[in-house]
Amino acid sequence: MSNEPIALAKALASFEALWSPRIVSRVNDYDVRVAKVEGEHLWHVHDDTDEFFLVIDGELHIALREPAGERTVTLPTGSVFTVPRGTEHKPYAPSGAAILLFEPTGTPTVGDRHDEIPDHVDVTTGHSLDP
Amino acid sequence: MSNEPIALAKALASFEALWSPRIVSRVNDYDVRVAKVEGEHLWHVHDDTDEFFLVIDGELHIALREPAGERTVTLPTGSVFTVPRGTEHKPYAPSGAAILLFEPTGTPTVGDRHDEIPDHVDVTTGHSLDP
Numbered sequence: 001m002s003n004e005p006i007a008l009a010k011a012l013a014s015f016e017a018l019w020s021p022r023i024v025s026r027v028n029d030y031d032v033r034v035a036k037v038e039g040e041h042l043w044h045v046h047d048d049t050d051e052f053f054l055v056i057d058g059e060l061h062i063a064l065r066e067p068a069g070e071r072t073v074t075l076p077t078g079s080v081f082t083v084p085r086g087t088e089h090k091p092y093a094p095s096g097a098a099i100l101l102f103e104p105t106g107t108p109t110v111g112d113r114h115d116e117i118p119d120h121v122d123v124t125t126g127h128s129l130d131p
Numbered sequence: 132m133s134n135e136p137i138a139l140a141k142a143l144a145s146f147e148a149l150w151s152p153r154i155v156s157r158v159n160d161y162d163v164r165v166a167k168v169e170g171e172h173l174w175h176v177h178d179d180t181d182e183f184f185l186v187i188d189g190e191l192h193i194a195l196r197e198p199a200g201e202r203t204v205t206l207p208t209g210s211v212f213t214v215p216r217g218t219e220h221k222p223y224a225p226s227g228a229a230i231l232l233f234e235p236t237g238t239p240t241v242g243d244r245h246d247e248i249p250d251h252v253d254v255t256t257g258h259s260l261d262p
Contacts, residue, residue, distance in 0.1 A: 004204065004212075005204050005205065005206045005210045005211065005212040006210060006211050006212070007207065007209060007210045008185075008209050008210065008211060009209055024211060025183060025211055025212070025213045026181070026213065027161075027181045027182070027183040027213050027233055027234070028180055028181050028216075028235070030158075030161065030233070032183060032211065032213075032233070049159055050157070050158045050159050051158075052156060052158040052163060054139075054185075054231075056209075073135065073136050074136065075136045076138065078138060078139050078140055078187075079136045079137060079138045079139065080136065080137050080139060080155060080156050080163065081135075081136040081137070081156070082156045082157065082158055082163075085159075100185075102158050102161070102163070102233055103158070104159070
């Protein structure tokens with residue numbers, strides 16, 4: 001990990017891939033990841049961990065399947081939301097967005113259980129940021 | 132914790148106190164906190180945890196006492212940095228800044244060891260955000 005500050009805009013400009021997070025920092029055994037997103041991710045669930053979203057740019061929607069039913073939360077630029085562990089969710093961003101994620105190192109992008117994985121979704125635990 | 136997204140600008144507008152973090156979200160046993168800062172914090176060290184900083188607005192400096200000597204990192208708006216556990220550090224922001232922190236729930240603002248605490252520094256593990 002870098003021992004210098006990282007500008008998120010520069011980190012985001014260093015790659016083009018969608019739904020393919022880059023690890024910008026580590027905090028104990030957690031990753032701070034950034035991703036460019038556009039279109040739909042997939043329904044998935046992390047059984048053992050919450051997942052934090054911060055929208056750096058654009059607007060992100062997260063569909064949630066909760067005990068009371070399905071709902072969608074909308075995160076404009078500069079807003080945050082944590083999806084609780086065990087909650088099926090599907091992020092999507094019709095107009096595109098840049099997001100920051102906190103989650104335990106090793107957490108896969110598609111969770112522990114998920115729908116069929118579409119070609120545009122990268123199955124990863126996060127890529128290194130190119131220097 | 133809220134089960135709706137939180138706009139960081141709105142959270143920051145809900146209080147005036149400096150160096151007095153508000154908890155905007157929880158991720159497992161970690162807090163996401165926001166703080167308004169201006170002037171100097173104090174030299175302190177977290178023995179057992181890293182501490183993540185993201186600058187939402189303004190510019191933050193963090194003085195670091197590392198084995199090789201003292202240095203300062205500068206974080207403009209939109210940049211991130213993690214202070215490693217065990218590293219004495221002193222954040223400061225002559226012109227003021229708004230920051231987001233990610234650290235284990237219960238982490239005190241002044242660390243485990245610290246200089247004499249000035250009156251303007253709030254000793255806290257983070258306050259609740261007013262609804």
